[in-house]
Amino acid sequence: SIRSERLLRRLRELGDIGREADGRLVRLAASDTEKLGRDRVASWIRDAGLEVAVDRIGNMFGIWRPVGYELVDDAPIMIGSHIDTVINAGIYDGCYGVLGGLEVIETLKEEGFMPARPIVVAAFTNEEGVRYAPDMMGSLVYAGGLDVDAALATVGNDGTVLGDELSRIGYAGPQEPGFLRPRAYVELHIEQGPVLEREGIPIGAVENLQGISWQRITIEGDANHAGTTPISMRRDAGLAAARVITFLRDQARNSNSPMVATVGCIAFEPNAINVIPSKATFTVDLRDPDENRLQTEEAALAAFLVEIASDEQVSVTTERLARFQPVTFDKGIVTLVEQAAAARDLRSRRITSGAGHDAQMIARIAPSAMIFVPSIAGISHNPREVTPDADLVSGANVLLDVVRKLASE
Amino acid sequence: SIRSERLLRRLRELGDIGREADGRLVRLAASDTEKLGRDRVASWIRDAGLEVAVDRIGNMFGIWRPVGYELVDDAPIMIGSHIDTVINAGIYDGCYGVLGGLEVIETLKEEGFMPARPIVVAAFTNEEGVRYAPDMMGSLVYAGGLDVDAALATVGNDGTVLGDELSRIGYAGPQEPGFLRPRAYVELHIEQGPVLEREGIPIGAVENLQGISWQRITIEGDANHAGTTPISMRRDAGLAAARVITFLRDQARNSNSPMVATVGCIAFEPNAINVIPSKATFTVDLRDPDENRLQTEEAALAAFLVEIASDEQVSVTTERLARFQPVTFDKGIVTLVEQAAAARDLRSRRITSGAGHDAQMIARIAPSAMIFVPSIAGISHNPREVTPDADLVSGANVLLDVVRKLASE
Ligand SMILES: NC(=O)NCCC(=O)O
Ligand SMILES: NC(=O)NCCC(=O)O
Numbered sequence: 001s002i003r004s005e006r007l008l009r010r011l012r013e014l015g016d017i018g019r020e021a022d023g024r025l026v027r028l029a030a031s032d033t034e035k036l037g038r039d040r041v042a043s044w045i046r047d048a049g050l051e052v053a054v055d056r057i058g059n060m061f062g063i064w065r066p067v068g069y070e071l072v073d074d075a076p077i078m079i080g081s082h083i084d085t086v087i088n089a090g091i092y093d094g095c096y097g098v099l100g101g102l103e104v105i106e107t108l109k110e111e112g113f114m115p116a117r118p119i120v121v122a123a124f125t126n127e128e129g130v131r132y133a134p135d136m137m138g139s140l141v142y143a144g145g146l147d148v149d150a151a152l153a154t155v156g157n158d159g160t161v162l163g164d165e166l167s168r169i170g171y172a173g174p175q176e177p178g179f180l181r182p183r184a185y186v187e188l189h190i191e192q193g194p195v196l197e198r199e200g201i202p203i204g205a206v207e208n209l210q211g212i213s214w215q216r217i218t219i220e221g222d223a224n225h226a227g228t229t230p231i232s233m234r235r236d237a238g239l240a241a242a243r244v245i246t247f248l249r250d251q252a253r254n255s256n257s258p259m260v261a262t263v264g265c266i267a268f269e270p271n272a273i274n275v276i277p278s279k280a281t282f283t284v285d286l287r288d289p290d291e292n293r294l295q296t297e298e299a300a301l302a303a304f305l306v307e308i309a310s311d312e313q314v315s316v317t318t319e320r321l322a323r324f325q326p327v328t329f330d331k332g333i334v335t336l337v338e339q340a341a342a343a344r345d346l347r348s349r350r351i352t353s354g355a356g357h358d359a360q361m362i363a364r365i366a367p368s369a370m371i372f373v374p375s376i377a378g379i380s381h382n383p384r385e386v387t388p389d390a391d392l393v394s395g396a397n398v399l400l401d402v403v404r405k406l407a408s409e
Numbered sequence: 410s411i412r413s414e415r416l417l418r419r420l421r422e423l424g425d426i427g428r429e430a431d432g433r434l435v436r437l438a439a440s441d442t443e444k445l446g447r448d449r450v451a452s453w454i455r456d457a458g459l460e461v462a463v464d465r466i467g468n469m470f471g472i473w474r475p476v477g478y479e480l481v482d483d484a485p486i487m488i489g490s491h492i493d494t495v496i497n498a499g500i501y502d503g504c505y506g507v508l509g510g511l512e513v514i515e516t517l518k519e520e521g522f523m524p525a526r527p528i529v530v531a532a533f534t535n536e537e538g539v540r541y542a543p544d545m546m547g548s549l550v551y552a553g554g555l556d557v558d559a560a561l562a563t564v565g566n567d568g569t570v571l572g573d574e575l576s577r578i579g580y581a582g583p584q585e586p587g588f589l590r591p592r593a594y595v596e597l598h599i600e601q602g603p604v605l606e607r608e609g610i611p612i613g614a615v616e617n618l619q620g621i622s623w624q625r626i627t628i629e630g631d632a633n634h635a636g637t638t639p640i641s642m643r644r645d646a647g648l649a650a651a652r653v654i655t656f657l658r659d660q661a662r663n664s665n666s667p668m669v670a671t672v673g674c675i676a677f678e679p680n681a682i683n684v685i686p687s688k689a690t691f692t693v694d695l696r697d698p699d700e701n702r703l704q705t706e707e708a709a710l711a712a713f714l715v716e717i718a719s720d721e722q723v724s725v726t727t728e729r730l731a732r733f734q735p736v737t738f739d740k741g742i743v744t745l746v747e748q749a750a751a752a753r754d755l756r757s758r759r760i761t762s763g764a765g766h767d768a769q770m771i772a773r774i775a776p777s778a779m780i781f782v783p784s785i786a787g788i789s790h791n792p793r794e795v796t797p798d799a800d801l802v803s804g805a806n807v808l809l810d811v812v813r814k815l816a817s818e
Contacts, residue, residue, distance in 0.1 A: 194638075225602065273623060
């Protein structure tokens with residue numbers, strides 16, 4: 001079994017890197033604070049006797065390539081996740097998978113395990129997508145789904161260019177993304193939703209992951225005086241945006257599917273109290289586990305935007321920020337997760353991931369699956385994101401057993 | 410009659426002060442660019458042979474106190490408006506009243522008119538209320554409706570303190586606000602609404618001004634993951650804000666009154682694409698010419714906020730930013746305006762002001778009224794705010810005749 005106090009200590013230590021004076025944890029992709037987090041993780045990887053490698057998109061790897069005997073082949077078992085965070089984040093999202101992966105490799109080394117192939121822990125760049133869209137960018141590039149130079153040229157919502165930021169913090173590495181082609185990929189993560197906790201089940205064997213559609217919508221109307229402009233003469237971009245937000249909620253509420261829709265970002269221009277907004281910009285995050293339904297939902301939104309444009313006399317433009325189809329994970333690995341849980345007397349259930357994960361991207365190039373542990377009250381992307389220590393340890397032990405199995409052949 | 414080319418030239422010259430590289434005119438109250446505007450106006454006042462005075466809240470005055478004969482008394486006829494602007498403003502709002510007032514005094518001096526009392530042109534501080542709330546702050550303080558020290562302590566939406574900013578730009582003057590108690594006050598302004606242009610009438614004799622209610626509403630919910638959090642478990646502050654925005658529009662659309670409601674400013678926290686907003690802050694600008702109706706509308710909003718808090722499981726707090734009752738102007742001066750227009754063969758009509766104006770505040774301490782000229786397509790608080798030159802000249806000539814009359818006795 002893993003050394004639980006080492007894993008928990010590192011989780012808390014990493015969780016303090018990027019903590020602001022007001023207590024908020026903010027460690028955005030390729031920022032100064034994420035550099036500090038990367039440095040810390042790199043030093044732990046080195047302490048464990050692994051080789052550190054960084055690719056051009058900043059993905060970081062800790063490679064255990066055993067010496068002194070012949071490997072079955074060089075294709076590694078890869079374990080990974082990310083260490084970038086959202087704004088005002090919790091400490092588990094992503095970090096648990098990276099530090100859990102490192103913990104598993106250290107434990108296997110310490111117990112004298114002789115893997116049939118290398119084992120690698122990966123920390124992928126910009127999984128959250130909060131600073132640069134799309135999310136899961138590092139793993140997407142790694143899996144060949146996005147050109148590395150195009151990704152490096154991405155302009156963030158703070159006006160920075162990802163490639164410049166990676167160079168600045170010293171994490172624009174020399175390796176070509178995809179340089180290690182995994183034989184299998186496993187990711188350990190907190191559920192970030194309420195299912196496991198509600199059902200009192202410690203282990204989720206993630207069998208699929210819903211589709212994600214991200215758009216930025218810009219509505220342009222006309223600035224005018226808030227006091228003198230009759231309602232009938234207004235071209236109010238802010239009101240039009242509000243109507244889109246309530247439309248999306250009504251759609252989700254009235255739908256029979258598990259569809260979710262969220263407007264997380266918004267800005268008005270000129271943003272003055274007595275001026276009708278001339279412009280409203282906001283993001284839409286739309287998800288559904290079923291690709292056909294997701295397309296129907298996107299089409300319903302598009303139709304509503306046409307209606308709003310004519311109703312409110314505004315113009316509407318949309319920009320795609322991310323679009324990922326639902327993914328079904330490798331049945332073999334999912335079954336391994338269930339078996340490993342059962343062998344440790346841990347209840348498990350198959351589960352769908354509501355969040356996007358790097359596993360979703362790596363699934364394009366290797367059999368992949370994920371292990372979930374419960375999130376108290378389903379809270380995530382929030383400083384109150386908590387998973388009980390016992391569950392964190394259980395999840396890492398299940399990962400240990402799955403990786404030991406995968407790396408044996 | 411006034412020297413129209415002088416008035417129009419100054420309007421355009423002042424309209425270029427505060428123009429940004431991207432072409433937007435931004436001359437917010439007590440900013441660096443407003444200082445440049447004030448300096449220019451002060452130099453024109455001095456060129457006209459008037460005395461410049463500044464009070465503690467930064468209101469600027471050009472005083473014509475005739476010498477060499479005995480005045481009936483010292484209470485001046487005051488003409489005024491403001492030179493601060495909104496963000497991305499037009500050039501007429503406020504400036505027309507200040508420069509029109511100066512033009513009238515210069516014309517009267519040049520024609521050898523011997524007034525029975527001083528004539529004063531005023532540029533009041535922070536009329537727009539965009540940087541510091543409430544709007545009409547300088548004239549409100551001048552009329553005794555707000556303590557000067559409290560006003561100076563106002564924190565702007567950029568975190569600055571008004572008193573510090575006035576000192577910094579050199580316009581925290583020595584005079585006590587209210588130091589000149591006007592015998593009458595007249596303000597010349599663009600309508601900023603569509604009525605005069607639609608009816609082809611060049612002069613509006615403003616007989617009243619609607620009530621203004623400004624609030625900042627803060628909604629607090631709970632940040633959570635956009636992908637994993639079921640709709641039923643969300644406490645989405647952004648959705649709640651959107652529902653308030655659409656509620657207000659429905660209220661205004663379905664009301665039989667000329668009520669208007671505007672949400673001009675908004676911000677979400679943490680403002681991240683895949684995080685349910687934990688906090689939404691936005692402003693509400695609610696107006697009605699009838700005080701009882703305005704109170705009913707405020708109460709309807711308050712009741713809806715209670716409903717939203719329970720529906721969406723959020724907490725709602727409101728902060729009053731401004732609250733002004735409707736004002737009825739002085740019938741005598743309104744009639745003078747109509748007579749002056751008729752004497753120049755200009756059609757006029759009585760009109761209600763949709764915008765707030767300094768006249769509304771000065772009406773507390775002196776008989777007051779306003780003269781409106783048409784705004785093309787009713788556009789204001791917008792760079793496309795335009796009044797034809799001929800109308801600008803007509804309005805200033807009507808002001809000239811009204812002031813000549815008022816200052817004769
Ligand atoms: N796991 C996680 O929070 N990923 C971020 C991408 C998303 O699902 O929005
Ligand atoms: N005239 C004018 O635009 N005043 C600003 C105050 C307001 O009415 O919002």
